[in-house]
Amino acid sequence: MPIVDGERGRAFDLRDSEYEVAAVAAAIRSNSDDDSDASDDSPLTVRCPEPGEIHDHVGIVEPDRSYPLQTALAEVARVRGHESSVDEALADVREELAALDLPSVSLEAKRRQVAETDDAAGLEEQVATLRGELEAAKDRGEDPAALADARERAVADLTERRTERLAAEQSLERARTDAREARDRREERLRLQDRERNLERDARRELAGELQSSFERALSALGACGSGAVDGASDGYGANDSDVVSDRYGASDANAPASVDGPDAIGALAVCRIAPISAPVVVAGEWFASATAAAAALDAPVILVEA
């Protein structure tokens, strides 16, 4: 089994091998799970430290993929010890969410009960029929005792059924009232979840914003690498004039930190450059002339693969 040994080097070039991005990425990830089990079905073994969250976000660089650059940049900021102004509010919301007790709501049994006791109409009809028959029997001068008994039984049944139905309806009504409170609680959870998400977004934006200038410098530096290391002719993005490259790869909007004019992938490379990454970054595409140049530019271990 071929082995890429991260302990023996930081720059590996697999572009002439059969290994594709997915296989290499899987090898890096499975390496961290469980050595014994992963080496069995994976065609390749990569010895390296366990990839972290930043690597998960931007560690596999392919030309046409989109990347959660802001999330990744915010993560880098966290690793560097930055905090956001909403961290406390976020912790509070999460605490509230964790403490929320959610009673369940299930009225199904009670709805069914009401539906099933709904046969009073049939009994009413029976009572009416018996009354008619009883009167007819009296008119004919027959002994009405048997019919009178039957009618009495039907009336008793009807009364009982009406009582049952009423009880079932009342029980459902009470359960509905209780359910309102349970749903209030669920509504509160939804409100907290939405607030949590908004705060997370605010925190990400703020944290990513703190690294905006580092990010821009990284983009420029990667553009500058283009004059030597990035293969200028490949797909129209690179160029041999470093100024042109850095222009094209400028950060695009100060209000949306970590956005990039150009392919997302160049942004991912820029995040890799400023992030502390110890698992190898997998780079597909002709961004760099050599694995060594890539490792130097990204300041991280690198495996180059064919795009």
Add this chain to the structure above:
Amino acid sequence: MLLVVTYSRAARQTLRNVCNAHEESVVRRLGRAAMFEESAMGAFLGLRLREKHGADVQLERTVPFNEFETVGEEVRSAAAAYESREHPSTPYAKFAAGTDHPSPDALRGRDLTEDGRD
């Protein structure tokens, strides 16, 4: 119509998906709630949502509102009169005091009827 209200992010998302996929059965979308047409298809969609998200989905059946059947003249004219009041800041309780308009307590204590008689 059938009223579907969702109480979690996941249920809300499924409701959105269902609404997008079945526009013909959706009468109105109201954020995390929607009104489905009163058909077996509407019921099927609602039941599917509840099957998937349990207590995070509430299903109700609505009844058309006819104010000429369900509330008395007194209530209708009180609403009209209050909306054309002189001072927008007057609360209803104060507005109704000393007039023939029902008090807020009287309104709260009165159920809707089927024939419009109080």
